Amino acid sequence: MEWISSLQKAITYMEEHLLEEINYEDVAKHVHISSYEFHRAFSFLTGTTANAYIRNRRLSLAGREIVDTDIRITDIALKYGYDTPESFTKAFTRFHGISPSVAREGNAKLVLFNPLVIKITIDGGKTMEYKIVQAEAKKFIALVRSFKTEIINDEANHDVANFWAECNAKQMLSPIWMLREDCFS
The missing domain is CATH 1.10.10.60 (Homeodomain-like)
Structure with a gap:
């Protein structure tokens, strides 16, 4: 410390x-x-x-x-x-x-670089009971976009929310939803 x-x-x-x-x-x-x-x-x-x-x-x-x-x-x-x-x-x-x-x-967006504060969080170190279950093979359908991992948790970053808004605005989820196997049964 x-x-x-x-x-x-x-x-x-x-x-x-x-x-x-x-x-x-x-x-x-x-x-x-x-x-x-x-x-x-x-x-x-x-x-x-x-x-x-x-x-x-x-x-x-x-x-x-x-x-x-x-x-x-x-x-x-x-x-x-x-x-x-x-x-x-x-x-x-x-x-x-x-x-x-x-x-x-005026009206320019500037970069804010706040002072660092060091905080240490230690998590885990506890026992946990678990069971491994063999499941049947699954197929997944996804919409994919890369995001900068260092800024995803930044409160000012709206990249993920903007991605979902774009998906909704362009109605990109409906065709994917229709591809699900249980939709046809």
Whole structure:
């Protein structure tokens, strides 16, 4: 549990120093972990590097500031650690999918990258009685679409619901329903 506590302290430190020039080595030093071990542990637990986390948080906050204030985009770029407006525009566009000037115009959808909070849930470890039953062969009919697994549980993601709405709107379920064997008996 000490690792989890150290990583949460590291995240808190990054959040408190986002407007300063920091990187994962500075964060590792702050929580008294070797930079190599910190980099490995942070990447393993969060799925991103600490430097990418810092960059994503800065770009998320910069997007909000561009939309909510009249501060010049160049000043926002400098505030969030970019040496030139061009480097900021390139990173901003890659992250948000639109340029800062388009975001400033309004009605733009920006990417929100919230601060990480580490929560550990351990489940299982209990005995369960079960029985294996051999069943006869079955046939399945399906409508298939791929979804990004990392965002399916995101409350803002409506991809699965939109897929079902599309299936209903295009009446794709009726022909499949009619293919069921028990419909003909």
